[in-house]
Amino acid sequence: MARIYEDLTTIIKRSKITLYVLAGLIILVLAFYWKIQVLDHQKYWRMAEANRLRELPLTAPRGLILDRQKVILADNIPSFKVSLVREAVTDYERTIDSLALLLHLNRDELKKRIERYRFLPAYEPIIIMDNLKLEDVSLIEARKDEFPEIKLEVEPRRYYPFGLTGAHLLGYLQEVSVDEIRTQPEKRWRGGEMVGKAGLEKQYNDILTGREGKILEMVDSLGRPRAEISRTEPQPGRNLELSIDFDLQRKAEELLQGREGAIVAMDPRNGECLVWASSPSYDPNRFISRFSADEWLALVNDPGKPLENRVIRGLYSPGSTFKIVMALAALNEGIINESSTFYCSGAIELYNKEFNCWFRPGHGNLNLAEAIRNSCNIYFYQLGRRLSIDTIADYARLMGLGQKTGVDLPGEKEGLVPSTDWKRRFLRQAWYPGETISVAIGQGPLLVTPLQLACLTSVVATRGLKVQPHLFRGTENDGNRERINLPEAIMEKVIEGMWRSVNNQGTGQGAYQPGFEVCGKTGTTQLISRETAERLVQRGVEVKKTHSWFTGFAPRQNPEIVVTVLVEFGGMGGQTAAPIAGQIFKAYREKYVRQTNLQGD
Amino acid sequence: MLDRRIFREIDSVTILLMVVVSTVGIVFVYSAIYFQASQFVWRQIIWLLVSLLALLVAIMIDYKFLISISVPLYILMNVILLGLLFFGKLVANTRSWIVLGPFQAQPSEVTKIAVILVLARLFSEYREDRLSFKGFVVSSLVVGLPATLTALQPDLGTALTYLPILVGVYILTGMRRKYLVIILAVVLVTGFVGWNYALKDYQKKRIETLLTPNQDPRGAGYQLRQSKIAIGSGGLIGKGYHKGTQSQLRFLPARHTDFIMAVIAEELGFLGLLGVFGIYFLLIYRFFSTVWVSADRAGVYLAFLVTMMIACQFLINVMMLVGLFPITGIPIPFLSYGGSSLLANFLAASLVINVRMRRFRYV
Numbered sequence: 001m002a003r004i005y006e007d008l009t010t011i012i013k014r015s016k017i018t019l020y021v022l023a024g025l026i027i028l029v030l031a032f033y034w035k036i037q038v039l040d041h042q043k044y045w046r047m048a049e050a051n052r053l054r055e056l057p058l059t060a061p062r063g064l065i066l067d068r069q070k071v072i073l074a075d076n077i078p079s080f081k082v083s084l085v086r087e088a089v090t091d092y093e094r095t096i097d098s099l100a101l102l103l104h105l106n107r108d109e110l111k112k113r114i115e116r117y118r119f120l121p122a123y124e125p126i127i128i129m130d131n132l133k134l135e136d137v138s139l140i141e142a143r144k145d146e147f148p149e150i151k152l153e154v155e156p157r158r159y160y161p162f163g164l165t166g167a168h169l170l171g172y173l174q175e176v177s178v179d180e181i182r183t184q185p186e187k188r189w190r191g192g193e194m195v196g197k198a199g200l201e202k203q204y205n206d207i208l209t210g211r212e213g214k215i216l217e218m219v220d221s222l223g224r225p226r227a228e229i230s231r232t233e234p235q236p237g238r239n240l241e242l243s244i245d246f247d248l249q250r251k252a253e254e255l256l257q258g259r260e261g262a263i264v265a266m267d268p269r270n271g272e273c274l275v276w277a278s279s280p281s282y283d284p285n286r287f288i289s290r291f292s293a294d295e296w297l298a299l300v301n302d303p304g305k306p307l308e309n310r311v312i313r314g315l316y317s318p319g320s321t322f323k324i325v326m327a328l329a330a331l332n333e334g335i336i337n338e339s340s341t342f343y344c345s346g347a348i349e350l351y352n353k354e355f356n357c358w359f360r361p362g363h364g365n366l367n368l369a370e371a372i373r374n375s376c377n378i379y380f381y382q383l384g385r386r387l388s389i390d391t392i393a394d395y396a397r398l399m400g401l402g403q404k405t406g407v408d409l410p411g412e413k414e415g416l417v418p419s420t421d422w423k424r425r426f427l428r429q430a431w432y433p434g435e436t437i438s439v440a441i442g443q444g445p446l447l448v449t450p451l452q453l454a455c456l457t458s459v460v461a462t463r464g465l466k467v468q469p470h471l472f473r474g475t476e477n478d479g480n481r482e483r484i485n486l487p488e489a490i491m492e493k494v495i496e497g498m499w500r501s502v503n504n505q506g507t508g509q510g511a512y513q514p515g516f517e518v519c520g521k522t523g524t525t526q527l528i529s530r531e532t533a534e535r536l537v538q539r540g541v542e543v544k545k546t547h548s549w550f551t552g553f554a555p556r557q558n559p560e561i562v563v564t565v566l567v568e569f570g571g572m573g574g575q576t577a578a579p580i581a582g583q584i585f586k587a588y589r590e591k592y593v594r595q596t597n598l599q600g601d
Numbered sequence: 602m603l604d605r606r607i608f609r610e611i612d613s614v615t616i617l618l619m620v621v622v623s624t625v626g627i628v629f630v631y632s633a634i635y636f637q638a639s640q641f642v643w644r645q646i647i648w649l650l651v652s653l654l655a656l657l658v659a660i661m662i663d664y665k666f667l668i669s670i671s672v673p674l675y676i677l678m679n680v681i682l683l684g685l686l687f688f689g690k691l692v693a694n695t696r697s698w699i700v701l702g703p704f705q706a707q708p709s710e711v712t713k714i715a716v717i718l719v720l721a722r723l724f725s726e727y728r729e730d731r732l733s734f735k736g737f738v739v740s741s742l743v744v745g746l747p748a749t750l751t752a753l754q755p756d757l758g759t760a761l762t763y764l765p766i767l768v769g770v771y772i773l774t775g776m777r778r779k780y781l782v783i784i785l786a787v788v789l790v791t792g793f794v795g796w797n798y799a800l801k802d803y804q805k806k807r808i809e810t811l812l813t814p815n816q817d818p819r820g821a822g823y824q825l826r827q828s829k830i831a832i833g834s835g836g837l838i839g840k841g842y843h844k845g846t847q848s849q850l851r852f853l854p855a856r857h858t859d860f861i862m863a864v865i866a867e868e869l870g871f872l873g874l875l876g877v878f879g880i881y882f883l884l885i886y887r888f889f890s891t892v893w894v895s896a897d898r899a900g901v902y903l904a905f906l907v908t909m910m911i912a913c914q915f916l917i918n919v920m921m922l923v924g925l926f927p928i929t930g931i932p933i934p935f936l937s938y939g940g941s942s943l944l945a946n947f948l949a950a951s952l953v954i955n956v957r958m959r960r961f962r963y964v
Contacts, residue, residue: 008901010730011773012893015905018772019889022912023882029919030878036833036923037871044833051830052846218846 053229054219057190060210061156063237065170065200067246068274068473072161074170074201079157080132082140083125083192084114088149095149102143103129103136116178117191125151127192131289158194158201164281166249168309169242169409169471171199172284174296192290199309200240200471202410210237243272243473251587252277255580261548261567262310262450265584268458268553268562271467273407275563275584278310312405312412315447316566319523320375320507320573321549322396322442324460324494327368329395330383331490338493341367344378351434355381358524372497373506375522377441384440389431392439393419398484399456400466401448407469416447443526453551454564459484460498461519461553461562463491495519499556502578510578511552516589520552520563520581522573545569550577554585561588610958611660612891616653618884619935619950623649623943625877626861626936632843633856633864641857641938648940652947659951660958667952668725668899671718675743678712682750689754709751709759710945713766717906717952719743720770725899732774737783740770757804758930765913769906824854828922831860831867839870857938859930863922877936878919885912888950891957900956907949 036044065074082103089095096114100107110128117126128150132140140152158173174197176189189195195209196202213234218227252263256279265275287296299307308314330336346362348355357363357377363370371379384392396402402417416422418439420431438444451469459466465481498519501508507522525547548570553559563581570576627649631642681699685708689698699706720743727736744767752760771780796805831847840846845867847853853860853867866874888908895901911934918933920926932939934946 008895008898010775011898011901011905014772014775015889015892015901018769018905018909019886022885022916025916026878026882029916029923029925030875032923032925033832033866033874033919034871036829037835037866037874038837040833041836044830045836047830048834048846051827051852 052218054217054225056215056217058213058215058232058234059155060212060234061236062158063204063208063210064239065208066239066241067244067249068242068272069246070241071246073166073242073244073246075159075161076156077159078154079130080137081127081130081153081155082132083127083151083153085125085149085151086114090149095147098147099128099150102139102147105129119182120191124191127290130155131157158284160284162246162250163283163285165246165253166244166276167199167281167284168278168311169199169244169276170284171196171201171203172287173197173201174287175290194290198307198411199409200242203408204240204472208237208240211235241473242471243267243274244276244471245274245591247591248275248584248587249277251275252584253279253281255583256567259567259570260304260310261565261570262314263563263565263580263584264311264450264454265561265563265588266454266458266469268461268465268467268559271458271469272473273469273471274561274588276311276471278308278314280304280306282306309409309411310566311450312407312409314449314566315413315415316450316547316549317444317446317525318401318442318448318453319525319547319549320377320442321453321521321523321551322439322446322448323372323375323380324456324498324521325396325399325401326380326383326387326392326440327372327494327497328399328460328486328490329387329392331368331493332395332486333387333391335383335386336368338368338496341365342371342379342382344376346378348378348381350381350385350437351432353434355437368493369497369500372494372521373500373504375501375507380440381437384437385433387436387440389436389439390419390421392436393417393422396446398486399459401446401452401456405449405451405455405469407451408472412451413449415449415452416445418445442523450564450566453549454562457520457551457553457564458562460491460494461559463488463495495556497521498552502552507572507574508550508552508578510574511550511582511585513554513582513585513589516554516585516593517556518552518554518582518585519556519559520550520578522578523549523551524571524573525549546571548576549573550581552581552585554589560592561585563588606961607958610961612887612954612957615884615887615891615950615954615957616656618880618887619947620649620653622877622880622884622935623652625865625880626938628842629861629864629868629936630857630938632845632868633848633853633861644940645938645943648943651940652944655944656947656951656954659948660955662955663959664721664900664903664952664955667955668718668722668903671715671722675712675715675719678708678715679747679750681708682712682747686750686753706941706944707756707759707939708941709747709754709756710941711948712747712751713763713910714945714949714952716744716747716763716766717903717910717949720766720906721899721902724770724774724902725897727774727898730775732771732776732780734780736774737776737780740774741767744770755801755804756930757800758932761917761929762910762914762931765909766906768913769909770902772909773902773905824860824928825924827852827854828860828863829924831863832923835867835870835874837871839866839868839873842868844868855930858932859918859928859937860922861937862919862933865936866922881915885915888912888953891953891960894960895956896960900960904953904956907953910949911946 061076064072066072096107096111099105100110113128114126137152160170173194176193176195181189181191196205201208211234213232215231216229217225218229219225248265252275256263256277259279261279263275263277264273266273282299343365344357344363346357346360359374363374363376366374366376366379396417402415404412404414423429423431435444439446455469464484464486466484467481498521499517500506501522502511502518502520508520511518511520548567550573551564553562563584565577565581567576567580627642627645630645634641699708720740723740744763748760748763827847831845831853834847835845843849845864847867848856848864853863856864865877885908888904892901892904892908895904914931914934917926917931921928921931932942935943
């Protein structure tokens with residue numbers, strides 16, 4: 001009707017087919033939407049939830065480490081750290097460039113660090129800088145919106161208020177290594193977490209660590225928090241109260257200033273260590289940061305070995321201090337009694353070899369107590385001649401040498417007590433009787449740690465009670481004492497000699513303290529290593545070719561404190577180690593004994 | 602010259618449907634960019650009023666007249682597109698915008714109308730049953746020139762929306778199968794050459810993304826992933842207006858433009874989506890009914906090509922959101938934020954209304 005001029009039926013038919021096709025397509029698309037929206041709804045719902053919720057860890061403050069009077073030795077202070085959230089990075093190279101510029105970081109190192117943690121999920125932040133200076137913090141804060149991919153957070157950071165003091169004992173923290181994260185059986189550590197890597201920080205890491213808290217928050221697509229959903233507060237780690245006396249500790253470290261050596265003091269009644277000094281020391285604050293590998297390596301490679309805890313890791317010949325063991329062995333084996341005498345002419349020929357006394361003119365006739373007082377070598381050569389090396393080894397082991405003391409610090413060394421069996425096994429040689437003579441005055445292959453000597457002294461002081469040395473007060477077996485199989489009377493006889501050594505112008509007189517009957521034994525060890533001595537010559541230090549020992553306790557009756565001092569290259573034991581020990585006894589007495597007396601009045 | 606009678610014939614149904622869809626769009630633009638300045642919403646409302654006014658003015662002019670001036674109009678628009686390539690301001694990495702004070706306009710949107718008018722003129726006297734070779738070449742060039750200029754801006758998305766117009770011509774003229782073979786060959790060759798020499802990296806990435814959506818979580822695959830999460834998590838009844846986490850927390854990219862349908866799907870669910878699809882279908886159906894009552898061949902071409910343009914753009918957009926089509930930056934007509942696109946669509950629709958109004962002329 002309408003179309004007079006034209007016949008449009010063909011093209012209208014074609015347009016109708018098009019409509020049908022379009023309608024069909026729309027229905028198909030609708031079906032697809034139905035599948036996503038209704039059939040797969042659960043799956044996408046979960047993805048949407050995961051999209052918007054983020055879990056943030058809250059670092060738990062580490063437990064404090066305190067001395068016996070609650071002086072804080074290891075503290076926590078707030079510190080800022082910056083992390084990179086790779087999930088929010090749009091242009092990786094550009095981000096690295098601008099971050100390196102903003103934070104004054106080395107671009108390659110930054111990149112290397114991020115690469116190292118590549119295996120972590122992209123939402124887990126990688127710490128790129130810690131221990132920030134305040135001006136850096138404000139700089140980052142001001143440019144926060146430009147860098148949605150970085151996160152600025154406060155974390156409690158370890159701080160050792162006294163720096164060098166007690167460093168070996170406290171240990172230090174380091175970032176958990178990539179391998180440790182990778183091989184951990186269950187998820188325990190995060191990337192960048194700080195864990196104890198030495199000392200008490202390592203030993204009691206689990207106690208100190210506490211439990212991390214978490215924040216569940218809603219975030220937008222750039223990772224910016226919009227609202228907090230829930231928060232679990234972190235549980236701080238437990239505090240560690242040590243048996244260490246900070247005042248004595250500091251005194252001991254002062255005394256060791258400029259020397260290489262160790263001082264350990266412990267209470268023979270319960271095994272509590274009061275002093276634990278190793279010199280040279282280091283400042284753990286200097287490499288608490290995650291980014292101070294260089295400083296740490298410098299310490300590792302320092303020839304003075306400042307990282308080494310000499311109290312349990314330094315191995316030395318005991319020198320004349322070993323005469324205590326010899327005396328106990330000879331008395332108990334019935335070879336001598338307290339009045340048996342030997343004659344010292346200054347030298348003696350044994351097994352076709354001449355052995356000297358340190359006092360060339362000779363001591364003349366002396367009994368056991370006098371022999372200990374003067375540290376006469378000839379007397380003890382005579383004992384060595386009469387005792388087999390294996391018997392000596394038995395007594396040495398009985399007194400705790402050649403085995404770990406079990407103190408609560410990692411890395412303790414065993415030392416060495418030689419025997420025929422040992423020599424056969426490790427050197428594939430038979431034992432020469434002549435070697436026993438060297439062992440009799442604490443030379444030869446014998447090796448002990450300062451702590452082992454302190455424990456040995458403690459057994460003598462208590463007339464035969466062995467205690468477990470420890471630093472952490474409050475473990476269950478505190479003060480457990482075990483009687484060793486030696487009569488008290490024998491101990492008394494040795495103590496008489498040790499008393500004379502200090503109080504009767506013996507070798508140990510440097511440790512003498514009026515009114516505080518110190519008993520002790522000096523020791524001087526010939527150096528095994530010549531290289532160390534040569535190194536010292538190069539450094540322009542006057543070389544004393546011997547290590548200097550003193551180990552003793554006080555007072556004679558009801559002893560309260562054992563002190564063991566080792567000074568490397570300190571010369572004769574009586575010269576260096578004994579006066580240092582005397583200072584410790586003095587400081588102890590001034591602090592503890594006088595107070596008790598006043599209370600007694 | 603204006604017949605009073607034709608005012609009664611103004612297609613209020615079409616206009617109403619368009620206003621409804623546009624209003625739904627504004628409501629969800631408001632929801633999608635709540636955290637940002639609300640000036641987007643006001644701007645879009647002003648654009649809607651401007652577009653309505655432009656539509657009312659445009660339908661006053663007989664489409665016959667518009668067709669008669671189509672060739673100079675077409676040439677003018679192509680000159681503008683060419684000029685943009687050299688003098689255009691770089692906005693969001695493309696030279697597709699003319700900036701006029703606070704408003705920006707995309708001439709490539711309006712150019713499509715000129716293309717449709719030229720094609721209607723070309724085929725208004727064409728009575729062959731099948732498309733001749735000459736007709737095939739000429740019509741392809743008419744569409745191809747501005748499409749290429751747009752693609753060079755580079756705005757691949759808008760360039761792609763020219764294609765349904767050409768397809769519309771092929772359908773109406775009854776193209777022979779041998780031309781289809783030629784087209785396929787040309788597409789394959791340009792596809793190969795384009796892929797290796799012309800396409801920018803981000804465009805290639807988007808196409809690759811369609812094939813492997815989970816490869817690059819922050820690139821184009823990220824957009825598709827977030828879009829699907831938004832749609833899927835909406836479920837049957839949705840999370841409620843203004844409560845979609847994907848859009849409110851900005852996981853969804855281009856929420857107020859290309860991905861506005863995903864916002865609707867998330868907040869109103871499948872049922873809401875069905876409603877919007879329903880309105881669209883009514884609109885498209887209404888356009889088609891105009892095709893069928895058109896008075897002359899030129900009217901049929903005008904109405905059909907406009908319908909193809911709008912319907913296909915709608916279809917491509919909703920397919921894009923769920924990964925049935927590469928993410929190419931094609932907004933959804935009437936719904937997406939964007940002034941010149943809204944104006945262009947209203948002007949295009951005005952041609953359809955124009956044809957319907959004047960269907961009784963020869964009675």
